[in-house]
Amino acid sequence: MLRTLWKHVAADLTLAAPLLRLHFHDCFVRGCDASVLLDSTANNTAEKDSPPDLTLGGFNVIDEIKTELEKACPGVVSCADIVALAARDSVSFQYKRLLWKVLLGRRDGTISRASEVIANLPPPYFNFTQLKQSFSSKGLTVHDLVVLSGAHTIGNSHCPSFDNRLYNFTGKGDQDPSLSPPYAAYLKTQCKSLSDDTTQLEMDPGSSLSFDNHYYKLLLQHEGLFESDAALLTHKTSLNEVKKMLISRNFFAEFGQSMRRMGNVQVLTGTEGEIRKKCSVVN
The missing domain is CATH 1.10.520.10 (Peroxidase; domain 1)
Structure with missing residues (x-):
């Protein structure tokens, strides 16, 4: 495999x-x-x-x-x-x-x-309280939330996942004040309006193919792409966890542990469920 x-x-x-x-x-x-x-x-x-x-x-x-x-x-x-x-x-x-x-x-x-x-x-517009509740309902902690958010170091996102932060944050045509103004200006050159649903942007610009802890450096510069990223800076506990993840060896060790915990959420074992012959259809 x-x-x-x-x-x-x-x-x-x-x-x-x-x-x-x-x-x-x-x-x-x-x-x-x-x-x-x-x-x-x-x-x-x-x-x-x-x-x-x-x-x-x-x-x-x-x-x-x-x-x-x-x-x-x-x-x-x-x-x-x-x-x-x-x-x-x-x-x-x-x-x-x-x-x-x-x-x-x-x-x-x-x-x-x-x-x-x-x-x-949990959608990309959740605040800290909503994120904490979502993860807690799966048996995961604030530590897991911060560590697993580090997955945003790789991959892209479509504009609709974050463009309200650029053009209509509180419904008054305004910009999210927690977003770095230079970063927001750059994002606006890529996602030119709320109707752009095809453009994709790197979540970790310049490093989106490299799995590392660079995401946390961006967060502290107020350059997290989603509201849910910025939310991690709004509570003392999660902010402290973000700072810990700036040390590379901490992130790699903790990411694996949090992935194992997530991989254990409500699993079926023993005689529960089945072993599908083909993944897209039940037996």
Whole structure:
């Protein structure tokens, strides 16, 4: 599996971000059960067709790995475990070593509802109190919130996820005062209006392909892209955690631990769920 995944990442270095995001979106809705991979049916709109999940990627890579594993050892490795491993392995590619240990044994869920996504997934406009509550509901702490937000060091975002901070922050055509004015001016040259829903920007400009702790330096310069990034500076506890993550070795050690905790959210084990034969459909 590692060989296949690294082959894909070598061909497309942007792949780590969507695979990491896929794991996060999976775990926050119904737990880490690969429900995010299920296709919609005539009677049900699945998670992947809800608005927050329409920009997810990496499904084809997961499917290819699953096909290979089913040939080698049918009915053994769950799609949920593949998603967890793919997140770790893709992020690890640039260092050519595995950055954290992934616990295995998850089973796949059989239910996927688009209606459950918005209720469970924290959006990019949440404030600190809302973020803390969202993570707490999954058994995760403020420490986990700050550490996992460091995933924003890789990948891109579409303008609608943050453009209200530029053009209509309080509904009066104003700009978010917590955003660095020079950074806001730059963002306005890229996202020219509230109607731009196609342009993508790097979340960590100039470093969006490198998994590192640079995100936290940007945060303290008031150059976090989302309201949810800026929110981490508004509470003493989270601000202290941000400062700790400025030390590189702290970030790498803590990120792996927080990923393990997230990867344990509401997992199905034993005889619960199933091991899907194909990740996009239930058996």
